[in-house]
Amino acid sequence: MLKTPIYLDNNATTPMDPRVLEEMLPFFNESFGNAASRNHSFGWTAEEAVDYARERVAKLINSSPKEIIFTSGATESDNLAIKGVFEMYAAKGNHIITVATEHKAVLDSCKHVEKLGAQVTYLTPSADGLVSIEQIKEAIRPETILITIMYGNNEIGVVQPMQEISALARANNILLHTDATQAVGKIPVDVEADGIDLMSFSAHKMYGPKGVGALYVRRKNPRVKVTAQMDGGGHERGMRSGTLNVPGIVGFGKACELCMNEMESEARRLSAMRDRLEAELLTMEESYVNGNRNHRLPHVSNISFKYVEGEGLMMGVKDIAVSSGSACTSASLEPSYVLKSLGLDDDLAHSSLRFGLGRFTTDEEVDYAINHVKTAVNKLREMSPLWEMFKDGIDLKSVEWQEH
Amino acid sequence: MAYSDKVIDHYSNPRNVGTLNKDSNNVGTGLVGAPECGDVMRLQIQVNEETGLIEDAKFKTFGCGSAIASSSLATEWLKGKSIDDAMKIDNMDIVEELALPPVKIHCSVLAEDAIKTAINDYRKKQGLPEIH
Numbered sequence: 244m245l246k247t248p249i250y251l252d253n254n255a256t257t258p259m260d261p262r263v264l265e266e267m268l269p270f271f272n273e274s275f276g277n278a279a280s281r282n283h284s285f286g287w288t289a290e291e292a293v294d295y296a297r298e299r300v301a302k303l304i305n306s307s308p309k310e311i312i313f314t315s316g317a318t319e320s321d322n323l324a325i326k327g328v329f330e331m332y333a334a335k336g337n338h339i340i341t342v343a344t345e346h347k348a349v350l351d352s353c354k355h356v357e358k359l360g361a362q363v364t365y366l367t368p369s370a371d372g373l374v375s376i377e378q379i380k381e382a383i384r385p386e387t388i389l390i391t392i393m394y395g396n397n398e399i400g401v402v403q404p405m406q407e408i409s410a411l412a413r414a415n416n417i418l419l420h421t422d423a424t425q426a427v428g429k430i431p432v433d434v435e436a437d438g439i440d441l442m443s444f445s446a447h448k449m450y451g452p453k454g455v456g457a458l459y460v461r462r463k464n465p466r467v468k469v470t471a472q473m474d475g476g477g478h479e480r481g482m483r484s485g486t487l488n489v490p491g492i493v494g495f496g497k498a499c500e501l502c503m504n505e506m507e508s509e510a511r512r513l514s515a516m517r518d519r520l521e522a523e524l525l526t527m528e529e530s531y532v533n534g535n536r537n538h539r540l541p542h543v544s545n546i547s548f549k550y551v552e553g554e555g556l557m558m559g560v561k562d563i564a565v566s567s568g569s570a571c572t573s574a575s576l577e578p579s580y581v582l583k584s585l586g587l588d589d590d591l592a593h594s595s596l597r598f599g600l601g602r603f604t605t606d607e608e609v610d611y612a613i614n615h616v617k618t619a620v621n622k623l624r625e626m627s628p629l630w631e632m633f634k635d636g637i638d639l640k641s642v643e644w645q646e647h
Numbered sequence: 648m649a650y651s652d653k654v655i656d657h658y659s660n661p662r663n664v665g666t667l668n669k670d671s672n673n674v675g676t677g678l679v680g681a682p683e684c685g686d687v688m689r690l691q692i693q694v695n696e697e698t699g700l701i702e703d704a705k706f707k708t709f710g711c712g713s714a715i716a717s718s719s720l721a722t723e724w725l726k727g728k729s730i731d732d733a734m735k736i737d738n739m740d741i742v743e744e745l746a747l748p749p750v751k752i753h754c755s756v757l758a759e760d761a762i763k764t765a766i767n768d769y770r771k772k773q774g775l776p777e778i779h
Contacts, residue, residue, distance in 0.1 A: 550709065551709070552685055552686070552709050552711060552714075553685070554685070554710075554711035554712065555658075555709075555710060555711050555712055555714075555715060558650070558658060558711070558712040559658075588683075589683050589685075590682050590683065590685075593685060623709075625664065626661060626664050626707055626708060626715065627687075627707060627708070627709040628678065628687055628688070628689040628707040628708065628709055629682060629687055629709045630709075631666065631707060639682060644680065644681035644682065644687070645679050645680065645681065645760075645764075
């Protein structure tokens with residue numbers, strides 16, 4: 244018997260792997276020491292655990308352990324990278340290049356530094372969500388200090404051409420930051436091969452605990468520095484003060500190790516499952532996949548169902564936990580800014596669902612989701628005057644609507 | 648958002664979904680709202696020309712659960728009513744019956760509008776002046 248609702252929102256967060264939890268537990272009460280305590284064994288034990296976790300995290304992204312700065316999560320890492328680079332490299336320039344489909348942690352950090360004098364270029368991706376090298380090239384100025392582009396998008400899963408972007412950044416002596424929260428642990432991310440200078444990622448998107456993440460900061464070729472945004476004891480090479488979250492970091496390390504060992508088989512399993520889900524849902528007319536289907540994360544699918552309304556659709560698929568393209572603010576529904584950036588009309592943006600499969604998703608659950616979504620969409624279309632008009636061959640754009 | 652039991656009931660078991668012949672002389676059609684606003688309601692009434700009573704009502708709605716429930720409820724209420732009584736249906740009656748929260752009051756306004764538009768469409772076909 245299936246337990247509903249079925250969780251298909253693994254881009255929002257993932258359940259913790261029991262193997263991760265197991266490793267964390269002793270660090271709450273038995274080995275509770277402060278990793279910065281240098282005078283006794285409690286501190287040494289904690290420090291040792293953190294060092295081991297740092298190695299595991301570094302190994303997953305092919306960096307040196309010294310290049311890992313532990314934070315509270317990817318939002319903090321994004322803030323530290325963007326604000327920290329802007330402050331540290333102020334003498335070099337004040338221009339930052341980013342993309343309109345970035346996470347709010349990046350966009351709002353950019354907005355923040357704009358108020359402090361930064362110039363920010365927000366590139367619009369093409370309709371499939373990819374940015375082109377030409378676009379970035381055109382945006383580069385002599386005073387450009389940072390390019391910040393997401394590795395894999397959280398809403399549509401599109402993976403950007405990081406190696407080409409980094410080659411361009413290198414050639415122009417510009418730092419490259421990437422928010423790789425959705426990509427690390429899901430697809431191979433290699434800071435050396437990919438030429439990344441700063442990278443944000445988080446434990447809870449890869450079956451680790453919430454409240455812990457990291458910023459990778461390159462130490463050579465070039466040596467990158469960021470101005471700390473948190474003042475205090477000078478932890479994490481002075482870039483991020485604050486007592487380390489030892490149990491969280493231990494869990495993060497274990498989660499990284501599991502991803503390292505299981506990524507390949509997991510990605511194969513999830514992409515097969517995702518492709519099946521997608522193929523089944525696309526058998527319904529007027530259903531569209533959002534974002535490039537060749538360059539994307541293995542576990543994500545974002546589909547719009549035309550002629551049904553987003554909120555009604557969410558109500559109809561209450562047995563599955565998914566995200567919708569409508570961000571429900573207090574009074575009104577706002578279509579997703581990511582989908583809007585791809586040029587989608589409001590109605591298609593509203594009626595989209597994001598499916599995020601994960602390590603614990605089963606074939607049975609996917610079957611259930613397929614039937615559940617099909618039933619809801621068909622039912623709402625039977626009830627939709629717009630669907631009837633479409634079926635009668637009426638061009639909806641030619642109708643004079645009585646707007647309210 | 649939490650929906651009331653009555654909204655969930657109408658959403659899950661909508662009454663009178665369907666289409667009446669819009670070209671028929673005793674059918675009035677009201678199409679209100681706009682796709683980009685996220686709500687489109689089409690409400691139709693069929694009037695018995697001997698008794699002057701609404702003998703059938705159908706709806707189709709593109710919108711949230713509250714919009715679907717508002718129009719479903721409206722068709723239930725319309726059946727058996729005279730045109731004069733149908734004109735008296737107030738959006739606040741719908742709000743009360745379905746326990747709509749303030750952010751969903753516009754759904755009831757749309758339903759009232761759909762009723763009035765359908766009635767006036769019928770009256771126009773009958774050569775009668777519009778009423779408000």
